[in-house]
Amino acid sequence: MENFSIEQLKAKAKVVRRHIVEMTGAAASGHPGGSLSATEILVALYFNLMDHNPQDPHWPDRDRCILSKGHASPALYSVLSEAGYFDPSTLKDFRKFGSPLQGHPDRRKLPGVEASTGSLGQGLSMGIGMALARRLDKKNYYTYVVTSDGEMNEGQTWEAAAMAAHHKVDHLIAFLDYNKFQLDDATRVICDMEPVIKKWESFCWHVQEIDGHDLKAILNAVEKAKKVKDRPAMIVAHTIKGKGVSFMEGNNHYHGVAPTPAEVEKALKELT
Amino acid sequence: MEKKYGKPTRDAYGETIVEIGKANPNVVVLDADLSKSTKSYAFSQVFPERFLNVGIQEANLVGVASGLASCGKIPFISSFASFLVCKGFDQFRMGVAFSELNVKVVGSHGGITVGEDGASQMSIEDVALMTSLPGFVVMVPSDEVETRALVLEAVHYPAPVYIRTGRPKAPIIHKAATPFKIGKGVRMREGKDLTIIANGFLVFEALCAAEKLAEDDGIQASVIDMHTVKPLDAELILEEAKKTGHVVVAEEHQIWGGLGSAVATLLARKHPCKVGFVAIQDTYAESGQPEELLEKYNLTSPYIVKTAKKILGR
Numbered sequence: 257m258e259n260f261s262i263e264q265l266k267a268k269a270k271v272v273r274r275h276i277v278e279m280t281g282a283a284a285s286g287h288p289g290g291s292l293s294a295t296e297i298l299v300a301l302y303f304n305l306m307d308h309n310p311q312d313p314h315w316p317d318r319d320r321c322i323l324s325k326g327h328a329s330p331a332l333y334s335v336l337s338e339a340g341y342f343d344p345s346t347l348k349d350f351r352k353f354g355s356p357l358q359g360h361p362d363r364r365k366l367p368g369v370e371a372s373t374g375s376l377g378q379g380l381s382m383g384i385g386m387a388l389a390r391r392l393d394k395k396n397y398y399t400y401v402v403t404s405d406g407e408m409n410e411g412q413t414w415e416a417a418a419m420a421a422h423h424k425v426d427h428l429i430a431f432l433d434y435n436k437f438q439l440d441d442a443t444r445v446i447c448d449m450e451p452v453i454k455k456w457e458s459f460c461w462h463v464q465e466i467d468g469h470d471l472k473a474i475l476n477a478v479e480k481a482k483k484v485k486d487r488p489a490m491i492v493a494h495t496i497k498g499k500g501v502s503f504m505e506g507n508n509h510y511h512g513v514a515p516t517p518a519e520v521e522k523a524l525k526e527l528t
Numbered sequence: 529m530e531k532k533y534g535k536p537t538r539d540a541y542g543e544t545i546v547e548i549g550k551a552n553p554n555v556v557v558l559d560a561d562l563s564k565s566t567k568s569y570a571f572s573q574v575f576p577e578r579f580l581n582v583g584i585q586e587a588n589l590v591g592v593a594s595g596l597a598s599c600g601k602i603p604f605i606s607s608f609a610s611f612l613v614c615k616g617f618d619q620f621r622m623g624v625a626f627s628e629l630n631v632k633v634v635g636s637h638g639g640i641t642v643g644e645d646g647a648s649q650m651s652i653e654d655v656a657l658m659t660s661l662p663g664f665v666v667m668v669p670s671d672e673v674e675t676r677a678l679v680l681e682a683v684h685y686p687a688p689v690y691i692r693t694g695r696p697k698a699p700i701i702h703k704a705a706t707p708f709k710i711g712k713g714v715r716m717r718e719g720k721d722l723t724i725i726a727n728g729f730l731v732f733e734a735l736c737a738a739e740k741l742a743e744d745d746g747i748q749a750s751v752i753d754m755h756t757v758k759p760l761d762a763e764l765i766l767e768e769a770k771k772t773g774h775v776v777v778a779e780e781h782q783i784w785g786g787l788g789s790a791v792a793t794l795l796a797r798k799h800p801c802k803v804g805f806v807a808i809q810d811t812y813a814e815s816g817q818p819e820e821l822l823e824k825y826n827l828t829s830p831y832i833v834k835t836a837k838k839i840l841g842r
Contacts, residue, residue: 316600363598364628371598372627375618381588382623385595385603388580392556392601399595412619415585419592423580 260303265471268338269299273500274527275334275347281520283351286359289510291331293435293468293495294402298323298335300474301400310340313367319397320386322371324379325404325433326360327512332369333357341368377410379403380430384420387428387488398482401430406438408449414459421460424486429478430461432490433468435497437508456490468493501526529736534700538636538693540672542567544679545604549575552683556596558582558605560589566606566636566693586615593631594623602630602683609635609651609692617657624688625661632682633658638668638692639780640808640825641729641818651692652808656785658690659758665689665710666758668779668787670731671698674755677708685710692728696818699732701753713761719748722836723768725791726778727754730806730827734778737832745842757787762794769799776836778806780827804835 260268272295280286298321302308306319323332330350337344342356349355356365360374371382383401390397407413420428434452436443443449456463462484466473474493481489497511498504501523504515515523548555549571561584563569572579582589586607593603606612612635613620624631635654642650658666665687669675675693682689689710706714716731717738726734731753741747750768754761769775775795777788788805795801808825822828 362626371594372622375622378587378591378594378619378622381591381619382595382598384588385592385597386599387595388592389596389599389601392578393599412585412587412591415583415588416591419582419585419588422583 262471265299265303268303269295270527271338272299272331272334274524275344276330277501277515277520277523277527279330279334279347279350280514281517282348284514285351286330286514287327287512288330288514289437289497289504289508290325290404290433290435291328292499292501292504293497294325294328294331294433295499296469296471296474297402297431297433297493298331300471302335302339304475305478306400307397310368313341317395317397319400320370321400321402322373322379322383323361323402324373324407325376325402326373329359329361332361336368376404376407377412380413380416383428383430384416384425387425390427398427398429401428402433403430404433405436405443405449408432408452409447417456417459417461420488425488426485428488429481430488430490432492433495434492435495437497437511439511441508453492456492460487462487462489463492465492466494468495469499529739531699531732533697535672535698536694536696537669537672537675537698538567538695540675541634541679541691541693542570544676545571546574548680548683549578552602554600555602555604555683556580558589558593558603560584560586560607560612562607565608566634568604568606586612587619590616590619591623594619594627594629597629597631602632604632604634606634606636608637608649609654610637610649613651613654613657620661625663628663629688630686631688633688633690634693635690636693637695639694639728640813640821641780642695643818643821644815646815647812650813652782652812654692655757655781655787659785659790663687664758665756667710667756668692668727669755670728670753671700671702673700673702673704673706674708674753678710678755681708681710694729698729701732701735708755711756711759711761713764714753714755715750715764716753717749717751719750719772721747721772722749722774722776722840723752723772724749724776724778724832724836725752725754725765725787727757727787728780729822730778730780733827733829734832736829737836740829740833741836747836747840747842749836754787757790760790760794762798765791765794766799769795769801774802774839776804776806776832776839778832781807783807783809802839804839806832806835
């Protein structure tokens, strides 16, 4: 795919946010908050950074992206449809019976979904497997994993963190969509993982800290991360849950509650 | 029946996986710091670049295997059955079963014949857990010959596979020429009065029990080595049940959710008949010699004989 400019990416992020609001609204369920926080990360990956081909989703040399925080599926589906994996009109069937757009990503049902996720903390391990396959096959693709702050609670995340560093797994670039909330409340209330940067550094990862809504910063960070040899890279992206919709921003009510029809209307007015 | 010990089934796995590695460059082997016990170590010495020891992290092990399989590799992963199955269970569920990925799982130290190490190391729940995962093939081979054949079969089988191996030496009961097929039981002995269906170490005990029943009471028992619990060989079981009308199932596993449950479910649906169960009776075992433990937990041939006579009303 051709690489989008920053302005084009910004416009695409807005389109994606509109989809997220509309599809969760139409489904009357889903997770808008964490989808809106991950929007720029996914838009930058699929419209600029990743080498992939929507016409050939199983192309062996493609870059891979695992949405480890599977509940942000509305963001992934919107991005995949905008990238050409399927027609955006399908988005209205999100979470409906018979739709390939399952509540959480299902690799069996939707081409473009690299990994079935939804049980938190597993994407990093799967990404390590893909990166190791790359090493064995002497290919050049990158594996991206988008994780959440809730997943930092999971023990498996730290198993993967230790093992990937020990085995010098590179071509593996993880994002932490660090919106500071998990389902029940703010991470500082439930299970604070600070100091997050120091944790990843102490696990010997290459660590960068960016504004996760700054597209230029995302592109720059990935360019740096791609140059890292013999260790994995973590990009801690500070984000705002519900970003782009004023009444959702920082409001954890919208973690797993869809906007009402009136709220959809209000949100879409803001996203023009 | 003469007891002639062969290798432990875990040793047979270790040797076979090296053979497979030579023939199939897509096979990769992973372990969680127990490779010298699971015997995957042999592979690491021949193919170091295709072997990965992840450390003591079973959940991550399964996730990494999922990622490798999604890129076309055929990962064989091993650890003790108790740790691998219990600690990796959600990862098997999400990354292998639900994802329909081609991962081969070998859990060693199955059952209570682990012996001296005690109950924490003994897997008595693995068959129940792994058969509960949609699409998973679950096998409990009885000796080195069968283990080798089934591991070779597993490579080409287009589904996730779980194979339980054991720690101690296993009595040899099969000939190398015996054809083995995933999902097909092996009839070891033919009888008209009773069918004993067993797997793992209990196949040898079942053969001893059948001999004893014939000698002492003139009861002619069929013995089936049902190495594959899932998919279950319904055809063979129903053929036997229709012929003998009396079935005893014997396994080195917790009575809930093992081979006995699978056979009973099939018979309840298709051919209700008298069924007896020789299994671990909803308890954990303890340290001791394998033979002592099989005796204490009622898994030896006299208990199979007793159960058979009970359902036969003799």
